[in-house]
Amino acid sequence: MRRWIIFLWIIFGSISLANPATALASEGGDELEVTVKGVDLNPVGESSVVVLVDLKGEVAVPILIGFSEARAIGLKINDIKTIRPMTHDLMNNIFDRVRVKLVRILINKVEENIIYAIMYLKLDGSEIQIDSRPSDAIALAVRAGAPIFVRREVAKSVGIQLDGSGREDRFVMEQGLTVQEMTPLLGKYFGLESAEGVLVSDVKSGSPAGKAGLMTGDVIIEINGRKIKGFEGFKSILRDIGEGERITLLVQRGGDSIPLVMHP
Numbered sequence: 001m002r003r004w005i006i007f008l009w010i011i012f013g014s015i016s017l018a019n020p021a022t023a024l025a026s027e028g029g030d031e032l033e034v035t036v037k038g039v040d041l042n043p044v045g046e047s048s049v050v051v052l053v054d055l056k057g058e059v060a061v062p063i064l065i066g067f068s069e070a071r072a073i074g075l076k077i078n079d080i081k082t083i084r085p086m087t088h089d090l091m092n093n094i095f096d097r098v099r100v101k102l103v104r105i106l107i108n109k110v111e112e113n114i115i116y117a118i119m120y121l122k123l124d125g126s127e128i129q130i131d132s133r134p135s136d137a138i139a140l141a142v143r144a145g146a147p148i149f150v151r152r153e154v155a156k157s158v159g160i161q162l163d164g165s166g167r168e169d170r171f172v173m174e175q176g177l178t179v180q181e182m183t184p185l186l187g188k189y190f191g192l193e194s195a196e197g198v199l200v201s202d203v204k205s206g207s208p209a210g211k212a213g214l215m216t217g218d219v220i221i222e223i224n225g226r227k228i229k230g231f232e233g234f235k236s237i238l239r240d241i242g243e244g245e246r247i248t249l250l251v252q253r254g255g256d257s258i259p260l261v262m263h264p
Contacts, residue, residue, distance in 0.1 A: 031106065031149040034061065036142060039074040050138060052107075052150060061107070061150055061159040063115055069135030076142045088139040095121075095144065102144040103127070105137040110157050171198075171235060175247070175262050176207020177214060181231035197221040197252070198234045212262040214251065221257070222250035 034052040037060065048070035052061040065073075072088045074080075085093060095102060101122045109116045117137040121128040141148050150159075172178045179198040200218040203209050221228055223237045224247065241247060247262040 029152065031151055032059065032155055034148050034150050036073060036077055036138065036148070039070050039077070050135065052138075052148065054150075054155075059155050059159045059161050061155055063107075063134050063158075065133075065135035069133070069139055072139040073135070073142060076139070088136070088143060092140060092143040095140075099123070102140055102146045104147045104149060105132070105141045107134050107137075107148075107150040107154050109151065110154055115154065115158065171231075173209070173238070175209045175264075176204035177209035177262075178202035179220065179234065182219070196230060196233075197228050198231060200251075208262045208264065212249070212260045213258075214249070214260060214262075215253065217253070219252040220249055221252055224248050 032054045034054050037051040037053040039051075040049040048065055048067050050063050050065050050070060050073055052063070053059070068087075072086055075082065075086070076088075082089070092102075094100075103120045103122050105120065106118045107115060108118050115134050117132045117134040119130045119132045119137050119140065121130060138148060140146070171180075178201050180201045182197055182199055197219045200214055200216055200220065203214050203216055220234070223234070224241065226237050228234045228237065244264045246264065249260045249262065251258050251260060
C-alpha cells in the first residue's frame with residue numbers, strides 16, 4: 001500500500017496537501033478539466049494508480065486502475081510505441097477508420113468507492129454517450145487527444161487539494177510533525193475501514209517525531225491508546241495531553257500497525 005503514496009510524493013515534491021472540499025466548494029462550474037500527471041505501474045498484487053491534476057494545479061485526483069490499463073496510459077504519455085497495436089490503440093484506430101470522434105471524457109460519479117466515467121463520441125453529427133471505466137476512457141483520451149474532465153463533486157469526494165487554500169486541514173505539531181485530514185479514498189487505499197486517522201505529510205529531521213521513527217505517508221490511528229475519530233478528534237486528543245508528556249502512537253505503514261513513542 002505504501003508504494004503508491006510514495007509515488008504521489010515524488011510527483012508533487014514538497015507540495016502540501018489538504019482536504020479538497022473546502023477550496024472546491026467555492027469554485028464555479030460543474031466540471032474541472034484535468035491532465036494525466038503520472039501513472040504508477042504495479043504488475044503484482046496491488047492496483048496501479050493514475051493521477052489526474054486540474055489545469056490550475058490546485059487539485060489532484062488519484063484513481064486505482066488495473067495494470068494493463070495503467071501500462072496503456074503510461075505507454076502513450078511517454079510516447080513509447082509498440083510493434084503491434086495494443087487494445088486501446090486498436091480501438092482508437094477503429095474510431096478513426098469509421099469516423100467516430102472521441103470528443104471528451106468525463107469522470108462523472110463515485111458510488112460505494114467505485115469511480116465511473118462517460119465517453120462522449122460524435123458520429124455523423126450526433127453525440128453518443130458510452131459508460132466506461134475511467135481507466136479505459138483515459139487510455140483512449142490520451143490517444144485521441146481528447147480533453148479529460150472530472151465532475152467537481154467527484155473531486156470533492158476523492159481528490160486531494162494541493163497547497164494554496166484549506167490549510168486549516170493541516171496541523172503542525174511542535175514535535176516537528178505535520179499531519180493532514182484523511183479522505184475516504186485515502187482510507188480505502190490504506191486498507192482502513194473508514195477515513196479515520198490522520199496522514200503524516202511532513203516530519204522534520206532531528207525532531208521528536210523524527211527520532212520516534214515517524215515517516216511521511218504514515219497513518220496515525222491511535223494516540224495514547226485512543227482511536228482517532230477524524231481530524232477534529234485528533235486535535236481533541238492532543239488538547240488532553242499535558243505539556244511535556246510522552247506520546248504513544250499507533251501508526252499504519254505498508255499494511256503493518258507499528259507502535260511508536262514521541263518523547264518531549
